[in-house]
Amino acid sequence: MKKINPKKTDFIRKVKEISGQNIGLCYQCGTCSGACPNFAESDILPRQLMRRAQLGMEQDVLQSKLPWVCASCLSCTALCPRGIDIAKVMEAVRLLSLRENIDYVNPRELSEETIAKLPQIALISSFRKHTA
């Protein structure tokens, strides 16, 4: 019998703990992939991220573009037939990087034009989602 890899189960436990979601429920129907408006900007689809998370493939999940092009629109969550709040899983994956102090955007690098153009809710929500 193959031994259980404790590193993999630890990653799965963390994702479940932060998201509050049972990722094991996913049966790979792909509804989330069809619903995601930003899949074209990602390297893998939401369904594929869910499978990799179920299998504890930490590096594949953490290095995927998907959680970073996610706009938290909740289209996946609204349609999941298994009742998984997939947007919360994406947030958990983002937080596993952010809590290691790995930021996705650097507020200091934003152009003056961007800051002048965008409303506060755009800047603050981006910093909330993309910085530690």
Place this chain on the structure above:
Amino acid sequence: MKLSYLPGCTLKTKAQDLDLSTVAAMEALDVELEELPRWNCCGTVFSFADDDLMHQIAPVRNLIRAQEQGGDKLVTVCSFCFNTLKRASLLVKENSDKLDTLNTFMDEEEDYTGNINVVHLLEVLRDEVGWDQIEGKVQNPLKDLKVAAYYGCTLHRPKEAAIEPPNKLEALNDLITALGATPVDFPDMTTCCGSYQAVANPEIVINRTREILSSAKESGAEMIAVSCPLCECNLRENQKELGELRMPIIYFTQLLALALGVDPHLHQCEKNPADARSFLESKGLLAACTAAE
């Protein structure tokens, strides 16, 4: 009628037209929006993490301010504020342990009792004022104006915090109808505009804008009515390269103010490459609205 009102940060700066048109239109409908004397940023996005109670402090503190004012409702019109405050109010209502922790943390404020109902302005218009009442008060019917009602994400997702059931997207269309305009059959009412990706991945927002505008154009719309200041900015700022797809973007509260014959505060609209003000002027809809000058 007097209701507690939280405008939010963006409505006091980049989206003043949304705040001013809201207050003016509601006054014309005999609803006084009483701004909370001490509100703070709601945090803009609801924290999705189960182990993160810290980011619920800001929204719950706003709920305490509403409670201090004595009402049982808190009105917001910014879609971000609405979603964040509504979800925070539901979270602490369903989790008394989390509420206890938050109440223990707040020292200056009274305890939050969990009884503030966060409502969006569209809900106030539908449930407190009523479409018939609004129709009766229209001075300047928006005749021959074809409008695409665009809700974006946060007024309808998740369903627990939605202003209406997901299979019943009616409020904004009902309002447009009450104002004398024609709502078009628009399939992308709740399609995401790309939201905060405007900062890190602006190309996402450009793609979303193209899709939403072409869908609105195909539906026969002449302009898009929005509620969210970020949807407004994203859809307005990214149409410069879109040629034939260009379309004026307007807050639903500006349409409401215009129809009620009060100042719709259209100055912000002039930033639009497809200028909402000159478009409305060409339709002859600004003539009846003296305050619009």
